[in-house]
Amino acid sequence: MINLARAIRAQEGSASRLVLQWTGGQVRLVGGADCSFDQEERLIGAVAVVLTFPGLEVVERAQAVRRVALPYIPGFLSLREGPAYFDVLSKIVNQPDVWLFDGNGIAHPRRMGLASYVGLKLDRPSIGCAKSAYFPFRQPAERRGSSTVYKNGKGEQVGICLRTRAGVRPVFVSPGHRVDLRLASKVVLACSRFRIPEPLREAHRLSRALF
Numbered sequence: 001m002i003n004l005a006r007a008i009r010a011q012e013g014s015a016s017r018l019v020l021q022w023t024g025g026q027v028r029l030v031g032g033a034d035c036s037f038d039q040e041e042r043l044i045g046a047v048a049v050v051l052t053f054p055g056l057e058v059v060e061r062a063q064a065v066r067r068v069a070l071p072y073i074p075g076f077l078s079l080r081e082g083p084a085y086f087d088v089l090s091k092i093v094n095q096p097d098v099w100l101f102d103g104n105g106i107a108h109p110r111r112m113g114l115a116s117y118v119g120l121k122l123d124r125p126s127i128g129c130a131k132s133a134y135f136p137f138r139q140p141a142e143r144r145g146s147s148t149v150y151k152n153g154k155g156e157q158v159g160i161c162l163r164t165r166a167g168v169r170p171v172f173v174s175p176g177h178r179v180d181l182r183l184a185s186k187v188v189l190a191c192s193r194f195r196i197p198e199p200l201r202e203a204h205r206l207s208r209a210l211f
Contacts, residue, residue, distance in 0.1 A: 002070060002073070002076065002079060004073070004076075007076055007079065008110065011110040011112040012110050012112075014112055014116075014117070014120055015106070015110055015111040015112045015116070017120060018106065018111065018116055018120060018177050019177060019178050020106070020175050020177075020178075020179070020180055020181075021178070021180055022125070022178065022179050022180045022182075022183045023178070024097055024098075024125060024178075025097075026097075027053050027097045027098060027183075027187060028052065028053055028097060029050055029051070029052060029053060029059070029094060029095075029096035029097055030050070030051055030053040030096050030097065030098055030099075030100065030187060030191060030199055031048060031049065031050045031051070031089075031092070031095075031096035031098070031099040031100065031199060032048070032049050032051070032099070032100045032101075032197065032198070032199025032200040032201075032202060032203040033046060033047065033048045033049075033085055033088065033089065033099060033100070033101055033102075033118075033200075033203055034046070034047060034101075034102045034200055034203035034204040034207045035047070035081055035084055035085070035102075035207050036204075036207040036208050036210055036211060037068065037211070038210075038211040041211075042067060042068045043065055043066070043067060043068065043211070044065070044066060044067075044068050044080075044081065044084045045063060045064070045065045045084070045207055045210035045211060046063065046064050046065075046081070046084035046085050046087065046088040046207065047061065047062070047063045047088065047203045047204075047206040047207040047210070048061070048062050048063075048085075048088045048089055048091070048092055048203060049061050049062075049199055049202045049203050049206065050092060050094050050095075050096050050199075051096075051191075051198060051199050051202070053097070053187070053190070053191070054190050054191075056191060056193075056198045056199075058202060059094055060092060060093060060094045061206065062088050062089075062091035062092050063088060063206065063207075063210060064084055064087035064088035064091065065084075065210065066083060066084050066087060068080065069083065075108070075109055075110070077103060077113075077114055078103075078112065078113065078114045078116075078117035078118070081103075081114060082114070082117055082118055082121070085101075085114075085118050086118070086121065086122070089118070089122060089124075095124070097125065098124075098125040098126065098127060098179060098183075098187060099115075099118070099119065099124055099125065099126045099127070099176075100115075100126075100127050100129050100187070100188070100191070100197055100199050100200055101114050101115040101118065101126060101127070101128055101129070101176065101200075102114075102129065102130070102131070102200050102203075102204065103115055103128055103129075103130055104116075104128040104130050104134060104159075104172070104174055105119075105126065105127060105128030105158075105159070105174035105175045105176035105177070105179075105184070106128075106158045106159070106174050106175055106176070107128060107130065107134055107135065107150060107152065107158040107159045107172060107174035108134060108152075108158075109134075109152070109153065111152075111158070113128050113130075113134075113174070113176070114128065115127055115128035115129075115174070115175075115176030115177070116128070116175075116176045116177055118176070119176040119177030119178065119179075120176075120177045123177070123178070124177070124178070125176075125177065125178040125179045126176030126177050126178070126179065127173065127174075127175065127176050127179055127184040127187060127188065128159070128172075128173065128174045128175070128176050128184075129171050129172070129173055129188050129196070129197055129200060130171065130172040130174075131169075131171060131172075131196070132172070133150075133161070133172055134152075134172070135150065135151060135152055135153060135158075137150055137161045137170075137172070138161065139161070139170065140161055140162065140163045140170055141163065142163065142166055142167060143163065143166050144163060144164065144165055144166045144189075145162075145163065145189055146162075146163045147160040147161060147162045147163065147170075147185065148160065148161045149161075150172055150173075150174070157181075158174050159172055159173050159174030159175070159181065159184075160172075160173050160174075160181065160185055161173075162185060162188060162189065164188065164189060164192035164194075164195055164196075164197070165192065165193075165194055165195050168194075168195040169195065171188070171195065171196065173185055173188050
């Protein structure tokens with residue numbers, strides 16, 4: 001079991017080192033990472049995929065499986081899943097310009113969601129695209145591309161609530177590391193043929209097939 005007080009201090013310290021600016025050039029490759037669990041065997045399987053942008057053709061896939069070291073604790077998902085992501089991302093040869101994660105970036109009580117945690121540790125541009133809300137939000141209009149401001153408990157904007165397809169539930173987009181909100185929103189929307197961006201859909205499909 002982790003020392004939560006120590007973990008909170010570590011998250012707060014790490015958040016102060018985040019860079020929320022995009023200094024890269026044109027995005028040509030985008031990556032997606034997701035994981036699944038074998039609860040009986042206490043295993044986590046992570047999959048990473050790299051796609052062309054904006055064409056969204058798969059150019060590389062990788063997978064990694066390891067033991068689950070920690071239970072799920074709200075607010076500390078990164079400590080449970082992060083090691084598996086480090087394993088699988090280290091296998092990627094064609095490193096993308098930006099990574100998408102099925103989780104939050106700075107849309108987190110201590111601005112250190114999964115995307116921020118992994119992005120900061122690896123010093124790679126990262127975006128959080130979560131399927132569920134961490135904070136209260138206002139629904140965007142029904143048309144594709146509509147968005148509303150997404151704020152944390154302190155009233156600070158930490159992302160947007162984005163409608164990636166007309167008539168479907170929105171997703172919650174936040175910068176992770178080395179990305180600003182404008183680029184994060186642009187990449188997520190451009191990658192979305194359905195509700196979930198294609199890099200994450202493909203990573204999710206492959207991770208579910210591991211067990």
